[in-house]
Amino acid sequence: MVEFLVIIEEKLENPTQPQLQYYKEVLGDDFELSTQFIKNALSKWIAGLHPNKQMILAQSLYNTLSAHKLKGKNISIIKNVYIKFMCWIYYKFSTVLKSTLPDCKILYCGVPSVYEAEMIAILEECGVTVVIAQDGDKSKYITVRPAEPPIEMHTNDWIKGDIFEAILTNRKKHDKKNVFVMFKGCENKANFIKSLNKLYTSLTDDANRVVIIEDGVQNPQPNEISKILRNNATDIGQLINSLVPNVVIYDKQLATIAQRQLQQLIMALYEAEGNNLQKTNNKVVQMLALYKRYEAKLFGNAKDTSVFIVFGDITTQIQLLLVEFLSLLPIDVIIVSPNLESKCDIEDDRCLIIKGNTNLDIDSYPMTLENMQVGTVAYNAEQELNTMIYQDTGLYRQNQYAVARSLTLKTTCEEIDILWQNELKFRPNFDTSDEKVDMPVIFAKISGVKNSDKKEYYKRIQKFIIPQQTIVCVSPPFIEDEGQNLIGANPHAFFRNGKLNKDAIMAHKDYKYSHLREEMQHHLLDKIQLLIDLKWIEGTGTNGMEYKIVSLLLNLGTKFLRQMQKFDFTKMNPKVVVIHTKERMHEIEDAIFIAYANLVGCDIIIISPTGYRSLERFYTMPILNEHQDGEYLYDIKAREALEKDKVKGFLGRVMDKWQ
Secondary structure, three states, rough: OOOOOOOEEOOOOOOOOOHHHHHHHHOOOOOOOHHHHHHHHHHHOOOOHHHHHHHHHHHHHHHHHHHHHHOOOOHHHHHHHHHHHHHHHHHHHHHHHHHOOOOOOEEEEOOOOHHHHHHHHHHOOOOEEEEEEOOOOOOOOEEEEOOOOOOOOEEEEOOOHHHHHHHHHOOOOOOOEOOOEEEEOOOHHHHHHHHHHHHHHOOOOOOEEEEEEEOOOOOOOOHHHHOOOOOOOOOOHHHHHHHHHOOOOHHHHHHHHHHHHHHHOOOOOOOOHHHHHHHHHHHHHHHHHHHHHHHHHHOOOOOOOOEEEOOOOOOHHHHHHHHHHHHOOOOEEEEEEEEOOOOOOOOOOOOOEEEOEEEEOOOOEEEOOOOOOOOHHHHHHHHHHHHHOOOOOOOOOOOOOOEEEEEEEEOOOOHHHHHOOOHHHHHHOOOOOHHOOOHHHHHOEEEEEEHOOHHHEEEHHHHHOOOOOOEEOOOOOOOOOOOOOOOOOOOOOHHOEEEEHHOOOOOOOOOOOOOOOOOHHHHHHHHHHHHHHOOEEEEOOOOOOOHHHHHHHHHEEEEEEHHOOOOOOOOOOEEEEEEOOOOOOHHHHHHHHHHHHHHOOEEEEEEEEEOOOOHHHHHHHHHEEEEEEOEEOOOOOOHHHOOOOOOOOHHHHEEEEOO
C-alpha cells in the first residue's frame, strides 16, 4: 500500500493574513530575484533543512520565478508569487522536505492550477514524488514532471527559395516549422494569381487542411463571445487559468503547444496593456471567439501542417491577435492584401512582408482561373510605363481619378477671364493627394458694365463661351421641375433620414444616369448628398426641400449629362454661363441646379448688367463671389450680346434653352 506524508484533498489555499504576518516578522519585506537571496531566506525560514536540499530548493525557486519574469511579469507580481511559494513550503511541505525517508510521497487530489503545478515541479526537483489523483479516482496516479522549456517555433527561417513551394513542403502537423507571410499587392498580377490558384488546388487535395477567409476576418458576434468560458479573475494567473481551457484540441501534443503559446500571448498582451487585467481579458476573449470559429477545421484530421489564408486586410487589433496566435502554432498563416497602399500592417518581426509594385485588382481569392484575364507582354509594359509616367509627375492619364471635390476660388474680377480658359491642373490649389482631386473652380457673379462700354462687354461675354464646353442659360427659369419622376412615386425608398440610398437609385429601372461611366454616377450622386448636407438651399432640413433637391437633380437633361460624361477632373471643366438681363427672377430650381453644378466641378459665371439679385436669394450663405464691375445698364439683351460680331451661327450651337 502506498503511504503519503502529505495529502492535499483540496486546492492549495492562498496564504492567510496571520501566515503573511508571520512571514513578514521572520523575513521582512525585502525581495531580490537571486539564488543567494532565496538561499539565505530559506536558512531562516526552514530550520533543519539539509544544505544540499536547501541549495536545490533555492535554485528551483529562482528558475521558476525567472520564467515569470521572461513572461513579462513585473517585480511586484514575482514577489507575491515568491511569498505564496514560501508560505506553502513552510505550512504544507516543510515536513516532507526535511524528511530523511528514502521514498517521500505527496498525494494531490484534483487538477492543479498553474501556480500549484509550479510548486509541485519544485518539490519534485527536491526529490519528492508527487502523484495526482484526478476525477476522484485515487488509484489512478499521474506523476507531475517539471515544466518544459518554452516552445520555439521555426517561423520562416527554414524557407529556401519560393515561398509558395515552401508552403507546399510536406511537414507533419507536429513539426515546429511554419510560414507567416503577408503579401501587399504583387509584382506581376497574372503570375501571382496563378500562384495563389495553384496553392489552393494543391491544398484542397486534403480538404481538411486549408481555411480561406475572404473579405478579411469578420469581427466576432455576440453569440460567439458568449460561448467563451471565463471566470472572474483577480490576477493574471487566474485569468490564464480561466481562458486557456477554451483551447480544445484532441491531438494532445498540439493541444499542449496551443495552450502554452496562448499563455505566452496573454502575458505579452498583459504587459502591452500596462498590466490592465480587464483590457487584457476583453481582447483575449474576443480573439478566442474568432479562434473557435476555425479551431475544428485547422486541427481536424489533416496529417500535414494546416494553412490559414486571409484574403483582405487585417483592420482591428483583435484580428491581429488571431493571426499572431495562429502563427505561434504549427499553422501556415498567409495574408493577401490586394491593395498595395492599404493601411494593413503587421508589426511582428516574425512576419515576412512581401510588397509588390501594383495592386492585385481582384475581389476574391482566385479558386479558379476560368474567367482570368491575362495581359500580353506589350500590355504589361504599357501598364508599367503608365505607372512611371503618371505617378507624381504632374501628368495625368484620361480619367485617372474617380473622386473629386470642388474648391471655389476667391479671385479678382480680372482673374476670372484668365483662369476661365485654364485647365484645372494649371490653377492654384489644384491637388491630387490620397487619390482624390481638389478642383479649383470659379463661382462668380459680375454685376454692372465696365466703363458702360457695351461693345467690350459683349466681347467679354463671348470669350466665356468655350465651344463644346459651355452651357448658356438665359430667360429664367431655365430649369423646370417636371413633377413625377423616379423619386416622386416613392420618395422614402430612395431618401430617408437625410441620406440618399444610392444602391436603390442605381438599381431602379427608371434611373436616368445608368448610361454614364460608373465613377461619374457615384460622383453625381455623392454631390447630391453633399448639397443636402451643406444646407445651402433655403428650407433644407425643415420644409422638405431635400426631397425637391433629390427629385430635381435626378432628372437633369441630356446636354448636362454629356458634359459630365466627358469631364476629366484634371482637365478643362464644364462651364455654365448665366445671362440675366431682365427683371424676371430665377426660380428655386435654377438656384438648386447652379449650386449643384458648382459642387460637381463646373465653372459658373452669372452675367448681370443690371446688378439685380437673382439666384443668391435662395442661398443660406454667400456661396458665390460677386464683383461690382461698373455702371448698371438696363437695355442689354442677352441675344444681342451673343449675336454681336456675326456670332449668330455660333449661338445656335452653344445656346441651351433648358427644357
